[in-house]
Amino acid sequence: MSGPNSNYDPVEVAALAPEAVEAAVAAALAAATAASTLADLKAAKLAHLGDKSPLALANREIGALPPSAKAEAGKRVGQAKGQVNAAYAARQAELEADRDARILIEEAIDVTLPTGRRPLGRRHPIELMGQRIADIFVGMGWEIAEGPEIEAEWFNFDALGFDVDHPARQMQDTFYIEPPEGGLVLRTHTSPVQARAMLDRGVPLYVACLGRVFRTDELDATHMPAFHQVEGLAVDEGITMANLKGTLDRLAAELFGEGITTRLRPSFFPFTEPSAEMDLRCFVCRGADPACRTCKGTGWIEWGGCGMVNHKVLRACGVDPERYSGFAFGMGIDRALMFRSGVSDMRDMIEGDVRFDAQFGMEI
Missing domain, CATH: 3.30.930.10 (Bira Bifunctional Protein; Domain 2)
Incomplete structure (x- = not known):
């Protein structure tokens, strides 16, 4: 991580460039859409919102900016993270609804059917x-x-x-x-x-x-x-x-x-x-x-x-x-x-x- 720069104003760090942030958001949204299971979505969220994700790295670079540039960069990264979090929450709700509906069908039990089990034995x-x-x-x-x-x-x-x-x-x-x-x-x-x-x-x-x-x-x-x-x-x-x-x-x-x-x-x-x-x-x-x-x-x-x-x-x-x-x-x-x-x-x-x-x- 680079240190604060107060000699010239403003300085754009590569990770904070608008096009870099937009690319990170697009990749995160695509991964959320592509996730077909809750496990896949969890892995995608870790990759795009975890500590080593592009948005997390961009957020840490804000500290290297001069004071006059921090506000704009912080707003840009914060909006990006909020957009990605909202997308992932919506996708999680969809996958959970699909899972619950599938369970109701796959694990349905007809309680009116006669039992096929034999009575259990007992020790004397x-x-x-x-x-x-x-x-x-x-x-x-x-x-x-x-x-x-x-x-x-x-x-x-x-x-x-x-x-x-x-x-x-x-x-x-x-x-x-x-x-x-x-x-x-x-x-x-x-x-x-x-x-x-x-x-x-x-x-x-x-x-x-x-x-x-x-x-x-x-x-x-x-x-x-x-x-x-x-x-x-x-x-x-x-x-x-x-x-x-x-x-x-x-x-x-x-x-x-x-x-x-x-x-x-x-x-x-x-x-x-x-x-x-x-x-x-x-x-x-x-x-x-x-x-x-x-x-x-x-x-x-x-x-x-x-x-x-x-x-x-x-x-x-x-x-x-x-x-x-x-x-x-x-x-x-x-x-x-x-x-x-x-x-x-x-x-x-x-x-x-x-x-x-x-x-x-x-x-x-």
């Missing part, structure tokens, strides 16, 4: 409930363990302290794989994973197992021959019933909301000692409605079994019971789904009716 609510429970345990720092559904009789019964003549081992309670003397069963609970986890992983141990189990129950509103359980096992130094109670309270609160607690009632299981039945504070009435249909006015709902791991189980799995103690618990995932979602009949879960699954969406 029992699977979603299992994943939610698994996430809760992972959030507490536990691991998720797995075991086979066709289980060795030793893992399913012997390692857990079931005597040879225990009623649960009879064929009226257990599905045996042919031949019956082959020692294989469809697991009746997820508790065999306790033994497998202690043998495979050692201690200390904090694992949860979720899976399908089988019993020779008649199919009705509250029982199924194939259902789902979650088993929890913690073995470490200094584990007590207080740790068990705290874990169950946390699980209940995560699944059914804060304020839901658990209650332990003395019971018996071969693989835990002491053992307890685990009750859940009624999530409907919170124990305040004697006419509540969910808990039948008791304020509590039976949820599962639990207790401290029996020393015989620890020894069978190579764990020193003098040094380590542990707790275990198990409850039905299907029953948790019933409690959480108000499902009144377990048969609805397995009939394969997509209308049942659809109401749960992709998350519960």
Whole structure:
């Protein structure tokens, strides 16, 4: 850029010459007319009105003129820029109107046409409930363990302290794989994973197992021959019933909301000692409605079994019971789904009716 010139008057700088300004305006107007899209118009505007355009360069040269020439040159350049800006604004309005009209035609939807889409499938609510429970345990720092559904009789019964003549081992309670003397069963609970986890992983141990189990129950509103359980096992130094109670309270609160607690009632299981039945504070009435249909006015709902791991189980799995103690618990995932979602009949879960699954969406 040249500096001010005050020695002679006036001085015409080349970029400010009337013919140069007129040529810049003509080129800018031609580019605006030639632009067929908004993108083209934006590029043309940058070329003819941007910082490096001829009109911008002419505007900067005004500072090099003597004072007597600045007014005339400024008026000439200002009128030129105003003319070009007006032309570009008008052309932009035209292109935007064309675009909007084209969109109305190209993207028109006939809402009266029948839909051609197939209904979306859904993940089964029992699977979603299992994943939610698994996430809760992972959030507490536990691991998720797995075991086979066709289980060795030793893992399913012997390692857990079931005597040879225990009623649960009879064929009226257990599905045996042919031949019956082959020692294989469809697991009746997820508790065999306790033994497998202690043998495979050692201690200390904090694992949860979720899976399908089988019993020779008649199919009705509250029982199924194939259902789902979650088993929890913690073995470490200094584990007590207080740790068990705290874990169950946390699980209940995560699944059914804060304020839901658990209650332990003395019971018996071969693989835990002491053992307890685990009750859940009624999530409907919170124990305040004697006419509540969910808990039948008791304020509590039976949820599962639990207790401290029996020393015989620890020894069978190579764990020193003098040094380590542990707790275990198990409850039905299907029953948790019933409690959480108000499902009144377990048969609805397995009939394969997509209308049942659809109401749960992709998350519960």
